[in-house]
Amino acid sequence: MTTPHNGFPATRRLILQGAVTVALVGLGNIQFGLAPAFAAANDKYPEDAFKAKSEADAIKSLYGKTAEPSDKVKLDAPEIAENGAVVPISVTTTLADVTSISFLVSENPNALAASYKIPAGTMPSVANRLKMAKTSNVIAIVEAGGKLYSATKEVKVTVGGCGG
């Protein structure tokens, strides 16, 4: 009488054990897959950030956090740029422990223009020349002590530098 009843629970236990093992193996795979991707993001060319359309997406892709405006970031750009193909823009900051400085142009097809790594011993001050498609906000991002700080300035462009 008892034998037919015993067989059923045993099979069910086996099935349950199998399911748990499969779930654990699955989780393990996901963790192994993600780890190298994060490690590589620190020193490789940030392809995805440069392809992002909006400045918010570019900042998120590059740093994974948002910036707060700071008057310690000094963004120097012209009020009016006669030639959008060559707009001189520079940034200096009094913040300590600066690790990177980035430049973004909101209205360009891809917002992120340039990103500079500042190793210890290098001054947190960069000057460069950027192309601007049209009148737009220019945003400077300074990463200091693991936090992001920004400064924004509007530059009026009379002749765009990205169109034909």
Added chain:
Amino acid sequence: MASSIRVRATSSGETTEVQALIQHPMDSGFVKDAKGELIPPHFIQELTFEYDGKNVFVANWGAAVSKDPYVKFSFKGGKKGDDLKISWVDNKGASDTTTAKIQ
């Protein structure tokens, strides 16, 4: 062939100011040529300045950096007569390297 990189590195005792000018088309991929065809993107992606065996400045550039790009920065240290090594790589895999003496 002359180098595509022109560098002036000037030491003021405590710090060294570096100005670099590179000859490169920096095509954005949004501009059309005379026939109305898009000029494919061609721009420098990474520019590295190396002093005394370590990087003092690394630039990651997108297509929005102007043609014949210019950049200026300064770093602590750097003695007159020492070498500063500059190299770049563009999105087509082309590259150039030069060494400049700090003045």
